[in-house]
Amino acid sequence: MRILFTSTKGEGHIRPLLPYARAAAGLGHDVQIAAPEPCAPIIAKAGFRHHVFECLSGPELEAIWGPHRGVRDDDMVKIAIPQMFAGATAERSMPGLRQAVETWRPDVIVRESVEYAGLVVAEAYGIPHARVNVHNCGFEELVNSYAVEPVATLLEGVGAAGDSKAMIWEEPVFTAFPETFDGDAQAGENNPPMRVSTASSGPVPETDWTPKGERPLVYMTFGTVAAGFGQKGHLYQLVLDALAQTDTEILLTVGPNFDISSLENVPGNVDVRSFVPQAAVFPHAAAILCHGGSGTLLGGFGAGLPQVVTPLFADQFDNARRAERAGLGLMVSDPIEEGVADAVTEIMKNQDIAERCALVAAEMASLVPSDVAAERMVGLARGG
Incomplete structure (x- = not known):
């Protein structure tokens, strides 16, 4: 079977697809990925054929976001989904994605959950489709509610008839989030997601990093996006000073978009790197201080680590609230630098949080294996 995975740009979008892609390829299926050019290094490293489609330019993104300067960070979804992901981004992606489908003729299309052109093209060509959630199920409910109308417009544009709401809500869904975190949120009415263990079982990646001392290690990251936002980059120094x-x-770890030399003062208990594989860090860590991005949260939960979450934008606020509500961590709101040191100290001595984290790690380890999920995806082409 031929499976085409589709993604928008950004590590937090393309990486959640890779465990399924690897599993499907390992089962002998033909796997390719359609995504914008910025995803090329990740796709090449993973060893898959890459169908490139266009994405919005910097000026085009600025035209969308410019009028909304000052919007509350946790309200960004109200703009991002209808105007960008399900709007201009999907529209720009369509020609290249249609070409990929016409050239390669996939049996199934699996999209990351805010890549909407994949859904529209699948409907236009009569191809079964599914999605991999890049957010928790509760936040996905919100995201999908904002996508219904723009997706209907896209469907009309390609002559595909049908109810866009039903197409989204009834789509088979796969997620790495455990039920403990999601609560009673679903992928749609009577449409429970398949919860999948996507953790790598391979060897720990090699790195030249080693822990500096004997004291408890806190792994701190604000992900790969924050450093590219000028108004967020200054937080590194503020938080380091507080810690x-x-x-x-x-x-x-600051990612490739931040100039480490711009930090005026690096305290003696801090080691700053552009990148260290999380799998190499987690066995040594006592806690995580992060922005609440899905990838970091899930990796930390899988390792049984308590987390201090300092949300910056998008779904991170919802993730932070859910982590605290589930007893898996503490949320620190603005001004972050005023509460983060106390939160880090508290979380490493809170036995209740430690016990909850151990339970959720066991829960995640017991989820459906990724190869079973991949066979479910393939089964869609067989009418299953």
């Missing part, structure tokens, strides 16, 4: 006096060792 300087804690009885911890800190590993801060």
Whole structure:
């Protein structure tokens, strides 16, 4: 069977697809990925054929976001979904994605959950489709509610008849989020998601990083996006200054978009790197301090680590609230630098949180294996 995975740009969008793609390829199926050019290095490293489709330019993105300067960070979804992901981004993606489908003729299309052109093209060509959630199920409910109308417009544009709401809500869904975190949120009415263990079982990636000292290690990251936002990059220094006096060792990873030399003061208990594989860090860590991005949260939960979450934008606010409500961590709101040191100290001695984290790690380890999920995806082409 031929499976075409589709993604918008950004590591938080393309990476959740890779465990399923690898599993499907390992089962002998033909796998290719359609995504914008910025995803090329990740796709090439994963070893898959890449169908490139266009994405919005910097000026085009600015035209969308410019009028909304000052919008509350957790309200960004109200703009991002209808105007960008299910709007201009999907429309720009359509020609290249249609060409990929006409050239390769996939049996199934599997999209990451805010890549809407994949759904529309699948409907236009009569191809079964599914989605992999890049957010928790509760936030996906919100996202989907904003996508219904723009997706209907896209469907009309390609001559595909049908109810866009039903197409989204009844689509088979796969997620790596455990039920403990999602609560009673579903992928749609009578449409429970398949919850999948996507953790790698391979060897720990090689790295030249080692822990600096004997004190408890806190792994700190704000993901790969924050450093590219000028108004967010300054938080690194503020938070490091706040953590300087804690009885911890800190590993801060900043990603490729941040100039480490711009930090004026790096405390003695801090090691700053552009990148260290999380799988190499987690066995040494006592806690995580992060922005609440899905990838970091899930990796940390899978390792049984408590987390201090300092949300910056998008779904991170919802993730932070859910983590605290589930007893898996603590949320620190603005001004972050005023509460983060106390939260880090508290979370490493809170036995209730430690026990909850151990339970959710066991829950995640017991989820459906990725190869079973891949066969379910393939089964869609067989009418299953």
